[in-house]
């Protein structure tokens with residue numbers, strides 16, 4: 001098969017993977033509401049030989065059947081398209097939704113694929129008229145209940161150790177990455193009130209190119225941190241984020257910032273910590289009770305399902321972290337900790353403090369059982385809170401004071417003992433989890449292994465849950 005560009009999106013002979021009308025509608029191949037490939041872009045489009053860049057994937061609501069593909073071009077291009085198939089001969093051509101964003105020339109192209117086959121490798125090719133094609137492949141989540149590995153971290157940015165962590169994620173065979181905010185640092189101020197001098201939105205493209213070697217093959221499931229509140233970029237400051245990421249979109253308030261998905265026996269819930277924080281309160285309470293009620297419904301539904309063992313919740317600001325840079329956030333505790341207790345959330349993953357830290361088992365705001373490095377613990381007894389903020393941004397020194405603090409509703413730093421802390425580390429690292437299905441005794445396992453960007457071991461913990 002040649003790569004000669006052809007005019008406009010077309011389908012060739014329908015393959016066994018031919019999607020439904022809904023898929024075609026979502027991808028903009030056929031007419032219908034919601035197709036946003038703007039006429040302005042088409043009229044301004046120029047022939048550009050530059051290839052697709054910043055390629056990254058994310059799951060839709062159902063990881064078995066949906067995948068969102070995003071890429072960028074250096075400006076508007078003519079007839080951007082994605083070819084897809086279960087062989088490198090493709091067979092299906094789809095037109096993306098193309099959007100621009102402020103203060104960059106780049107245009108971001110999105111195709112939300114649905115009706116895919118579970119456990120199947122798909123090949124894709126991204127191209128436009130006159131452009132060199134960029135190829136990749138991904139595999140949808142399988143139906144089988146086998147073990148799988150995923151990565152979790154936050155606070156990556158563009159840096160040498162960040163690129164090392166991207167490599168680490170590839171080497172470790174993670175099936176997807178859960179990225180808990182402070183993604184690219186295109187806004188260095190991070191409080192949602194930066195002036196233009198603190199913003200360089202071109203950094204987004206550097207970041208997306210940095211992660212492409214992993215994110216073009218496995219989904220990167222992102223959540224917003226305080227650095228995604230880009231002052232001047234939409235009411236919430238999220239317009240830059242929304243232009244560059246397509247996520248399941250099944251959360252509270254219909255935005256991209258909260259969502260849930262299930263992979264195997266693990267349910268994942270993504271929250272917007274900016275809504276609950278007492279620290280940088282620009283977006284505090286914008287979803288409020290709508291978010292909390294959605295969260296409770298999700299938790300109740302997941303806990304009631306027999307095929308789900310573990311619930312993992314990810315957001316940016318820390319419920320529990322001793323690191324004195326940001327320490328713990330009372331807003332997170334006030335809004336969500338009682339829900340995490342009630343529905344026995346197994347693991348909460350945060351970032352924000354640029355370090356690795358992990359708690360003992362927590363209930364009612366107190367450590368209820370020790371969970372030292374290398375231990376086996378049961379999350380039927382309590383929740384493990386993890387700060388995985390070593391994604392690549394400059395780390396904060398790890399010191400264990402007798403007292404740390406939490407930020408209260410008046411923004412005051414209230415001292416408190418650090419007895420909840422089990423493990424801490426200041427090197428750049430990624431947390432990996434191996435999820436295992438229930439054994440003959442009805443016990444499922446989530447094995448945590450935290451690895452530094454230089455490959456050294458940081459932490460291990462065996463997390464078990466019984467029915």
Ligand SMILES: [Fe+2]
Nearest residue numbers: 155182352393
């Ligand atoms: Fe950060």
Ligand SMILES: [Fe+2]
Nearest residue numbers: 182225226352
């Ligand atoms: Fe942060």
